[in-house]
Amino acid sequence: MTVILIYIGFATLLNFASSSKLKTQTQKGLHKSIELKNVESINLLDTKDVSENEIPQHLEVALSIGTPAVNVIALINQASVGIAVLIADSKHPSYYNYSASSTLTDFQSDSKFWDFPNVNSGNEKIVFNKYTLESQEVYFLNSSIIDNYDYSIIGLGYDTTLNEKHLLTNLKKSGYISEANYAINYKCNSIDVGVNIEEYNSMSNVIVLNSNDSWIITPDSVDISRFSYTQQNAQFRIEKDCISGPSSQINDLFNEIINITSRCTEYNDHIKCSCTENQFELLPKITFKFDNKKLEIEGKHYTVYKDGQCEIFVSNKTYTDNWVLGKPFYNGHTAVFDIETKKISINPISKCEKLIQITNLYEIIFGIFAIVTIASFVVMLVIILVKSKNEKGYKRI
Structure with missing residues (x-):
């Protein structure tokens, strides 16, 4: 009887969680979250003084490229589309070397990235935030052509002609996200991908x-x-x-x-x-x-x-x-x-309000259910053993 009641209670709770509209931003559905780091200061409230010839504050994310894997830091950019990595040269021998990678395919020497024509490109293995994309189009840039910045680029812009090559399109095709979108949550220093857009748009203040x-x-x-x-x-x-x-x-x-x-x-x-x-x-x-x-x-x-x-x-x-x-x-x-x-x-928004993956709610419920169920079985087993012992003792009398 105890177990039956637990199952009924759990079913009711699960039905409530799935049917009710989550109205606050901290309960919006997400698939994954990419935590970003900062070069100078990610939050304008903590902006540091920088001179005009220094790199200003940026959003950045760590990723690895190729085989053997080379770790790079990439800046988030909404003007460009695609991933561009800096290649090794005499000043930067530890940068990515496309001639040394065994996973590079479809190499081309006449591509265009952003405002940079005649750059090399190819499909390469990319790993970031526990995502592994076996074949993502990547552009290879010499650091001298992008103002000597020592950073690669993740372009999250939009171009109709490049939609099929977009990082978000590839994440969806690879099964990591169900919706090809991303949320910039600057106050929380994160970018969230695969947002449940229907739930997000249900909030009263969203336009x-x-x-x-x-x-x-x-x-x-x-x-x-x-x-x-x-x-x-x-x-x-x-x-x-x-x-x-x-x-x-x-x-x-x-x-x-x-x-x-x-x-x-x-x-x-x-x-x-x-x-x-x-x-x-x-x-x-x-x-x-x-x-x-x-x-x-x-x-x-x-x-x-x-x-x-x-x-x-x-x-x-x-x-x-x-x-x-x-x-x-x-x-x-x-x-x-x-x-x-x-x-x-x-x-x-007026403060950091984390967007929480909706499946986390189910995971929490299932976790609670599992603990309660196991505890109930243990209690029932103890009761059965005690009763059995008492019954045997009674028969002996």
Whole structure:
């Protein structure tokens, strides 16, 4: 009877877990999570001062390539598509050497990666985050052609013509994920792949936007305080430390900031202003409007306040035709990028909220069930043995 009751209780609990909609972000369904490390500082709130000729902060992930395996560090990039690794040369003999790998196939010498033409490429074995991809297209770069950065690249951008070669497509084909998408969870220093997009989109604050190639969205208008602009695109670029945009609109934003703060000076490619905590709270929003939806970047997302100084992470030197939404955007949002639908699902956040794999809930339930079941059997066995002993003793009397 005890075991029957346990089974009934477990079935009820499992049915509740599978049928109820999980509404909080910490309960959204994921398949896997890639934990990232940081070069300088992953979180804008802890941004370190770097000079213009140093490598700025980046998101990076460790992986190995080829056979024998060569360990590399790759930077996450949303402008490019594909994996690009640095090759060995006289200065870097420990880098990847494609001529020494036994798992390289389909070598080509006339490929193009990002803005780099005439680069070598091939299909190679890649291992990262316990994933093993036996054949992933990889581009081979000489470190001198990418500004002497000593890092490889994982390109999570979008290009219709390259969709079949995308890392997420390969992860899905290999059975690691069921949905070809990834979530940038910058506050938690992680990128999550294979998000249960239906569950994620069920949250009340999520907005879903259509995008073009390169993760470009087209809002109806961009509003900054009392200014409004039309016919303007915006692109998501996690690798960028600052927000950038058209010069006239950026200058309007700076004028609004200067009117609120005082004594603003250039600092690297952005500005610092003297300010109070109250002024920090009054910094203008950048609002992207889409029909009945709006995407807001608040002042606290693009500003770091410390000791009476507001460091504004909006570029005052790099002006772009489109708005470029770098790390400051992700400082206030999580975003899921779906490479099969080209849709972007965005949810505002104020702190690190881990996305938890939904199957973990089932694993916990099964674990509890197993423990309770084993304990019940042990108790029943003890009861049976005790009764048996008592019955034998009674017969002897």
